[in-house]
Amino acid sequence: MVICWNDPVNYMEYVTHVFQVVFGWAHQKAEFHMLQVHEQGKSVLARESMEKAEHYVHQLQKYSLHATMERDE
């Protein structure tokens, strides 16, 4: 799973924008996940193969977001 974690430094608008760019999501979906990060501390952004998940984590970290890859329990 690709997870984005909350932090107090990234702007909400910026996080929404990055989700749109990295995943190609519409603004509404990107904003939904951004709010999940903000309110619940994290959001699962994707469930993918190792290779694809690594790619997404790299893309998100390139934008300095706090994103990691975790096992899907």
Place this chain on the structure above:
Amino acid sequence: MNLIRSTRRQFQFRLGRREKQVLLGLLELYPCLPAAHQPLSKAGGLPGQETGQGLLDEALAEQRQDNRRQLQALLADPGRFQEEETGWRLSLSPADLEWLLQVLNDIRVGSWVLLGSPEKRLARLDEKTAPHYWAMEMSGQFQMQFLEAIQGPN
């Protein structure tokens, strides 16, 4: 800084003289985030995690070098900033704007890390923390204005 014109191929901003100085001063700080700043996984236990972490660190380091090179090219390009009567006109392509957002966020998050990653606003500043706080806030200001330009009027 104001957006004065946007087309599919180009954004043009008007900056005051002081604003240009501030923007260039900020960009000089890049890269601000420490290398190998983030783990690939929090909980761990992923197959091949060590290799994956090494590849991630390498890819991010490469990315920073590319951004640094692109930044130097942008700053050296005489067509980017055109002097006007009351300040400067900055021209950027959509791709320029996208990586400039990454660069500014590296400076914002990196300055926050240098402040000790505080959860709340600092109660007081001193000689050591004030420059990082300034960089964090000012890069955020430019980021928000660039984001508004990308997203257009709502």
